[in-house]
Amino acid sequence: MKFFLDTANLDEIRQAAALGVLDGITTNPTLVAKEKRPFREHILEICEIVKNGVVNAEVVSTDTEGMVREGRELASWHPNIVVKVPMTPDGVRAMNVLTREGIRINVTLVFSPTQALIVAKAGAYFVSPFLGRLDDIAQDGLQLVREILQIYRAYNFETQVLAASLRHPIHVVEVAKMGAHIGTMPFKVFEQLFKHPLTDRGLEAFLKDWEKAREVLGDITEPATARKVGR
Ligand code: E4P
Numbered sequence: 409m410k411f412f413l414d415t416a417n418l419d420e421i422r423q424a425a426a427l428g429v430l431d432g433i434t435t436n437p438t439l440v441a442k443e444k445r446p447f448r449e450h451i452l453e454i455c456e457i458v459k460n461g462v463v464n465a466e467v468v469s470t471d472t473e474g475m476v477r478e479g480r481e482l483a484s485w486h487p488n489i490v491v492k493v494p495m496t497p498d499g500v501r502a503m504n505v506l507t508r509e510g511i512r513i514n515v516t517l518v519f520s521p522t523q524a525l526i527v528a529k530a531g532a533y534f535v536s537p538f539l540g541r542l543d544d545i546a547q548d549g550l551q552l553v554r555e556i557l558q559i560y561r562a563y564n565f566e567t568q569v570l571a572a573s574l575r576h577p578i579h580v581v582e583v584a585k586m587g588a589h590i591g592t593m594p595f596k597v598f599e600q601l602f603k604h605p606l607t608d609r610g611l612e613a614f615l616k617d618w619e620k621a622r623e624v625l626g627d628i629t630e631p632a633t634a635r636k637v638g639r
Contacts, residue, residue: 409584412464412592414572416440416450420595421457432461434536434572434592436492436516437468448485455486464514464534466492467502475502483511490533492516495523500530507531514570524556528565534590539583540573549573550582557586577601 410431416439467478479491490512493499503513514534515527527535539549568589
């Protein structure tokens with residue numbers, strides 16, 4: 409499963425990119441607005457940091473014509489940009505035009521299997537079901553991803569399932585078990601994926617034991633034996 413970071417914050421993106429396991433970024437108007445910088449400049453800086461990863465940037469028009477115009481503009485900024493359009497009839501019409509021009513589309517704000525079916529039939533590159541927001545209204549977000557994958561597999565649809573609005577590591581594990589193509593998550597959740605208390609405790613014990621025998625062991629880069637024989 410590919411890891412995308414759901415943020416427009418450059419520090420978070422830099423930290424995640426340095427780990428070498430980051431495959432892309434999702435942004436949305438809310439996330440971009442938080443950064444308070446010119447949109448184009450900011451998106452291009454993200455593209456520069458993630459290098460070979462895709463960067464999802466969203467249109468803000470709500471009519472087909474406006475979305476097509478904005479989608480073309482966004483896609484012209486950088487080859488790694490995927491254009492996000494909302495799951496509305498206008499969004500699907502805009503996708504129809506843009507995909508025929510070779511622009512990759514991520515259909516966002518997907519909350520039902522029927523919406524996902526339309527998205528795949530219309531040839532989207534990514535479909536973004538929002539799990540966490542379904543959980544927020546007491547519906548099963550994971551079940552939505554399960555159903556989308558089942559439908560897509562039954563018809564060999566090529567649209568990739570981008571599990572979005574992931575709120576905690578269990579969401580990540582569950583969508584990975586189902587075989588979702590991508591999981592996008594906030595930096596906080598990404599950090600949580602690394603953590604286990606036994607890792608911390610184990611490391612602490614290793615270092616304590618090493619310290620006790622330090623005199624004999626020497627440094628890894630300057631072994632004690634080498635020092636003792638005066639080399
Ligand atoms: C994905 O593209 C969306 O930006 C995101 O996952 C929404 O997550 P939220 O429900 O935590 O805002």
